Amino acid sequence: MGTEVVELDRPPRLGPLYRAAALRRGTAADPRLPERALVLRGVRVDREHMAEYDRVCGFRLRDELPATYPHVLAFPLTLTLMTGADxxxxxxxxxxxENRIQVLRPLLSSDAFDVAVRAEALRPHDRGTQLDVVATATIDDEPVWSSRSTYLRRTGTGSDRSTPDGPKERARPPRPSATWRIPRxxxxxxxxxxxxxxxxxxxxLLAKAFGFPRAIAHGMWTKARCLAGxxxxxxxxxxxxxxxxxxILLPATVGFSTATDGARWTIGVHDTRTGKPHLTGSIDTVEGGHGSGPPVR
Incomplete structure (x- = not known):
C-alpha cells in the first residue's frame, strides 16, 4: 500500500492541536505509523516572522533562510500528524x-515552496521505540531541503547512547570556540x-512535573544557534x-566548540563546569545531494 497524500488548504491552527496533545493518553496495542503524508503547497515566508526567528536564534538578517527555519514552517504539519488518532x-x-537537515539549494525569502511531512522507520531501541518524522521542501517537485527528526518513546532502561552512525560525544570536550550565556x-x-x-x-513548575529542575532550552534552538555561530x-x-x-537548564552558560578538517565541521555544546555534552554533531558538504526521500506529489 502506498502513502496517502493529504493536501491541506491552509496551515493548521496550533491551539486545537495542543489541546489534542494534552488529552491524548496511552499507546496503541499494535503500534504502526500512519501511512499518509501531509502536504501544504505554495508556502511563503513572512519576512517579519523570519526576522524575529533570526533574532532569537542569533542569525544575521538576510534574504537567505537559515537551514533550521523551514523546520518551523513545517511544525504545524508535524503537530497535526503526531496528534492524529492514527x-x-x-x-x-x-x-x-536527533535531527538531520539537508540543504540542497539555498532557499530565499522570496521563494514559494511545497512542504510535506510524514512519519517512517518505526524501530526498536534499547530504551524503547524510535521513529523518524521527515519534513521536505520542494520547488517544482525538486527537493531543496529536508529534515529528519528522530524521536524516542521510552519504555526500557537501557543505556542512552547515540545511534551507531550518529555523532559521538568526546571523552573530554575541546576548548570552546565561544561561551554562550543563555538567558531564561x-x-x-x-x-x-x-x-x-x-x-x-x-x-x-511544569518542567518540574516532567522531571527537570527548571525549564530547558529547545533542542532545535540549540542546533539553530550552532549554525548561526x-x-x-x-x-x-x-x-x-x-x-x-x-x-540545557535555563538560564545557562555553555561552551560552543568547532573544528574542521576542510571537508567536515565537528560541533558541540558542553556544560562549562562539568564538560558534559548538551549537543554533538557534524556538518558535511552535500554535492548534488538528495533529500530524505522522493518528493510527495
Whole structure:
C-alpha cells in the first residue's frame, strides 16, 4: 500500500492541536505509523516572522533562510500528524533525540515552496521505540531541503547512547570556540517564534512535573544557534546532523566548540563546569545531494 497524500488548504491552527496533545493518553496495542503524508503547497515566508526567528536564534538578517527555519514552517504539519488518532504514541513523552537537515539549494525569502511531512522507520531501541518524522521542501517537485527528526518513546532502561552512525560525544570536550550565556527567556522566546510551546521549555513548575529542575532550552534552538555561530563559513549545500544529549537548564552558560578538517565541521555544546555534552554533531558538504526521500506529489 502506498502513502496517502493529504493536501491541506491552509496551515493548521496550533491551539486545537495542543489541546489534542494534552488529552491524548496511552499507546496503541499494535503500534504502526500512519501511512499518509501531509502536504501544504505554495508556502511563503513572512519576512517579519523570519526576522524575529533570526533574532532569537542569533542569525544575521538576510534574504537567505537559515537551514533550521523551514523546520518551523513545517511544525504545524508535524503537530497535526503526531496528534492524529492514527499516530501510535501520545506526543507528550516523546523525546527528540536527533535531527538531520539537508540543504540542497539555498532557499530565499522570496521563494514559494511545497512542504510535506510524514512519519517512517518505526524501530526498536534499547530504551524503547524510535521513529523518524521527515519534513521536505520542494520547488517544482525538486527537493531543496529536508529534515529528519528522530524521536524516542521510552519504555526500557537501557543505556542512552547515540545511534551507531550518529555523532559521538568526546571523552573530554575541546576548548570552546565561544561561551554562550543563555538567558531564561530563551525558552519562551523560541516557543513564541517556533510555535513549539511544550511547557518544559516555558514553565519552571511544569518542567518540574516532567522531571527537570527548571525549564530547558529547545533542542532545535540549540542546533539553530550552532549554525548561526558558523554563519558565513558553511557551503551553499550541506547536511547538519546533531544528537541531543543532556538538556540545557535555563538560564545557562555553555561552551560552543568547532573544528574542521576542510571537508567536515565537528560541533558541540558542553556544560562549562562539568564538560558534559548538551549537543554533538557534524556538518558535511552535500554535492548534488538528495533529500530524505522522493518528493510527495
Amino acid at each position: 499516530f501510535p504514541f501520545p506526543l507528550l513523552g516523546l523525546v527528540h533525540v 527567556r530563551t525558552g519562551p522566546d523560541y516557543a513564541a517564534v517556533s510555535g513549539d510551546r511544550n511547557p518544559i521549555h516555558t514553565s519552571r 558558523l554563519e558565513g563559513r558553511l557551503p551553499d549545500t550541506y547536511e547538519a546532523h546533531v544528537a541531543f544529549k543532556l538538556p
